[in-house]
Amino acid sequence: MKTVPCPVLLIGLLALLLLPGTVIGQSNADARYIAEHYNKMERHVSMRDGARLFTSIYVPKDDSRTYPILLQRTPYSVAPYGAAYRTQIGPSMLFARDGYVIVYQDVRGRMMSEGEFEAVRPHNPDKTSDTDIDESTDTYDTVSWLLENVPNHNGRVGVWGISAPGFYATHALIDAHPAVKIVSPQAPVTDWWIGDDRHHNGAFQLQASFSFLSFYGQPRPEPTTRRATGFRDYGTPDGYQWYLDLGPLSNVNEKYLHGENKIWNAMMEHPDYDEFWQARTPLPHLKDVKPAVLVVGGFFDAQDLYGPLKTYAAVENNNPGLVNHLVMGPWWHGGWARGSGLRYQDIYFEQPTAAHYRETIELPFFNHYLKDGPDPELPEASIFVTGSNEWHAFDRWPPREAREANLYLAPGGGLSFDRPTGADDYAEYVSDPAKPVPHTSQVVINRDDRYLIQDQRFAATRTDVLVFESGVLQEDVTVAGDLFANLYVVTTGEDADFIVKLIDVYPDTASYVGENPMNVKMGGFQLMVRGEVMRARYRNSFTHPEPMRPGNVTRIEFDMQDVAHTFKAGHRMMVQVQSSWFPMVDRNPQTWVPSIYEAKEEDYQAATHRIYFSRSAPSHLKMKLLE
Template sequence: MRKLLSVLFLLISAFAFAQPGSADAQYVKDNYEKFEYQIPMRDGKKLFTSVYVPKDHSKQYPIMMDRTCYSVAPYGTDKYKTSLGPSPLFLHDGYIFVYQDVRGRWMSEGIYEEMTPEKETHATNKDVDEGTDTYDTIDWLIKNIPNNNGKVGVWGISYPGFYTTTALLSRHPALAAASPQAPIADLWRDDGWHNGAFFLVANFGFYPGFTNRQDDKPTQRRGKVFDPGTEDGYDFFMKMGPMKNTNDKYYKDTIRLWNEMLEHPDYDQHWKDRNVLYHLHDIKTPTLVTGGWYDAEDLYGAINTYKTLVKNNPNTPVYFAMGPWVHGGWSRGNGDHLGDVDFEQNTAPYYREKIEFAFFQHYLKGSPLDLPKVSVFQTGVNQWKTYNTWPAPEAKEKNLYLLPGGKLGFAAPSTDKNAVKEFVSDPSNPVPFLNRKSMDMDRDYMTADQRFVTSRPDVLSWQSDVLKEDMTIAGNIWANLKVSTTGTDADWIVKVIDVYPDTAKNNRWSAKEVNMAGYQQMVRSEAMRGKYRNNISKPEPFVPGKVTPVNFELQDILHTFKKGHRIMVQVQSTWFPLVDRNPQKFTNIMKAGEQDFQKETHKIYTSKQYPSFLKVRVIQ
């Protein structure tokens, strides 16, 4: 894969144009006939749709549909995809496979909007969104494609996962099953900003390649890949300077979707309109939500799509699967490791057969189903766990305190002495998020060894005693920090780390230069742009020197810190170039100049009066 694009674009492209093997490619040509249609929508626009129909007409088949903004290529009825469906299991079992370019993308008519705002009511034919487009598509397919059995399933990963979620909003009676996988749910919170901290390296290289058209004229032309001329992302983005230079130096205001990002740094109405979670009510379609614990793009989307569906639709069958995967990692490969971390089994094939295929077979073909509502992989001990609900009901809330002297424990601090740690955060020397040169958001950063930054003076650490028994955290983590700064803004990054014992042995995936003894495996991490600490829609400055609470969610995990290991928590204020640099001055960072960036001193309080802690859910 080329390293010039962001990981997000690379991985999604892999789903669209994967080359699984000559055997499947030949099977598609031998057993399926391809058709192409321009399906009319209620407002008169037509959406380009490829349909692969089994040549065996002796029986009826359910429809499996993937709606995408990443192209249904190859185009032409004489050119075939090399595989069909979520996995080859579907290809060989027999379905009608449908792929559609969504409105405004590739060969479909209309103007594209990122995460099209959904409407609660559709009074006229002009009131269109992804829900109505899906309804009109399903209705046309059921009435016009021969030998269908009247049942439709929809699936998709990442952006197509979002379109799968919006398929639920079509509420078409023929929609029998849907599986949003790594779905974007809230663009401001998923791929763009994490609690207001802009994920720079994930987005910067994505939009040029993604932007193949900005008008209503269908095309097969691809977007132009941005070439930074280097593999060193840290050096490239430091030399680029403030965020406004993305246009001043490179894009020249030519990319509409990039400009929308720059023009809306706050969680304003622009982003609220694109939060699909608000609309997930009155859903009747059985749904399987899938995600990966190490999904750097859309972890929030998978977890919160599931939680919202369950909360708002208690009588609808909603299933949840989370494995030790990166973005889309369950759809291909073995899922047996990430970076240096060994999962000791092939988790992805298990998911594809026992969960995904079983789910759709049941709801589309009537096969028996013995699938727990929640199937989650427990990292650390590397085993599958099943529950009726998530988070695990036996997990009990506890506070894990940052203590004086760099200690970490469940007992609250009992003193105010030696209970402040401080560091100087310098935007001209930010903490790197990778221990190597890269222009990408490399997928293994989420489990990477953190020893390369532990000794930096601008990275603070707290560590537990050696665990005398296994301890499992099962559910979401909330950081509750008490901080102060000499400036008026600051980012706060919290990392939860599994520290291996000195006796740990290398495994089959350990890199040559890595020693697993003492390995500091990042388990969960998250950033918070401090000015959004009270309201993500209304930023406010810090009062210099004032002790201030900063609370934010780190998302869910299911991880066992094994006996003999330690738990570590790190806090820092830069994480570059994963997160753009905060000038540490209350300002619109997207318009800040070089003169706005300044060193500031930050303090973390761990005292009886001002305790800092993580709220966790513990199984012990």
């Protein structure tokens, strides 16, 4: 492992780039550049089953040389349609200025494309005819058409996408067209049940899913340039109260969607990780991959953190020797593609992390494989470690030099790397579905991903949140790699959710860096390094849920997703444990019902949960420490 310095950029220039007027000016300059240097073509590209997919193609006007093709397939629209041009094209405008044919396509059944849309369409490895389709074949057929019909290309293709387009980029790796030389899935949607977007460890992501699916799942009977709009008639800015008043999840269809939203209905019909969900992850199919791979994600991504980590791991494990790189930075969803990355909300990173990625990693990597540019000699894993605010280069992820350690909950609300020795130590709290713990201190009606980086002091003061805190650290502690929660619990109910947060507590003397219009107090700030939820009914199997036995000690282990963070000397480490995270996560009734999505009002009952930290039941976080 080595620390990678970031190129020094002028602070004054960075400050200007953060000003709204400057951003608008840059956007206008980018739009002018595209209009002056690119021609736009719109075509319907025929697939092997006859469906025609609407495709928008930007071709450099300079025909004195050839260019690689960059392809993004999206369910969110290739707009603008017609004569108007996009104001930015490519993974960043660096690509447009460097010279690429840049292509956007409405995926099957979305916007102006023909066919039937299926969210997270399964890959079909057992095709029985030449007209069987999936996202891999649609990508293959699109690439074949582009090579035959687009002028001035050099025969090489790259595919990229963020979020849902990242899902389609991942499918470009499966049975890839020979011309596809590089694929970059970025925050790719990978498993809507285990860890991305719609569920985490079986717990339904209520607020985000309702607001998103209310437009994403609307019927589209025929091709259109008009985007669907989601539900807006909340009548209040207070999401916490609105979702509490909503009552059981079955009320969503009864009151608002009326059974007309196909994707929402599928969610409600498949509460467990059954064959429906298992078929929809591309991970088992990432074998015999040929293109070079650049997987990108953000440690503060509230939507798709699972996707990049598991996609990288699947490609790595199934394709020995393949060029496969992972980049993880201190970014929100897609934050690496725009802005400087100098800070996220109140947290300052001391360097322009996003600009560093775009300029020294992304563009050089694509240019190497698509233009025979110099090899950027990237490490296997380029990881930004928050806290110490440094880029690190590892030859694999998690780092081979990291050692496993357990951080144990301790009596008196303490934390220790030493195993507890008590015989029957525990702490308990009452979790009441009628008074759930909010996931944010802010009043928000739609999804607001900034909860991930907000001060957690608002939760620490509640009686239904357990708090465990270390002493003041005498030296830095760097956590780098996978993170698992291991809880030993006793409940009076038959089901429960358990939310665990790993938190960095700032010294009381910490001060804010930069302008502070909201007058945020950084002294004692509680930064959530990682938080994750586990629905206890799935503790033994995601496919076959089972009730908890009231009064029995039960071990619950779950993946909290990877971290890369230094707890600085003078800070404290903290763990919070709670059983609701509302309205981001739907409420658990805490009584046994076969499907929570069909629970009735009377099923929601308060329960007492004990968390043990004794010699025989040592609740802890399993982590990797970097010396």
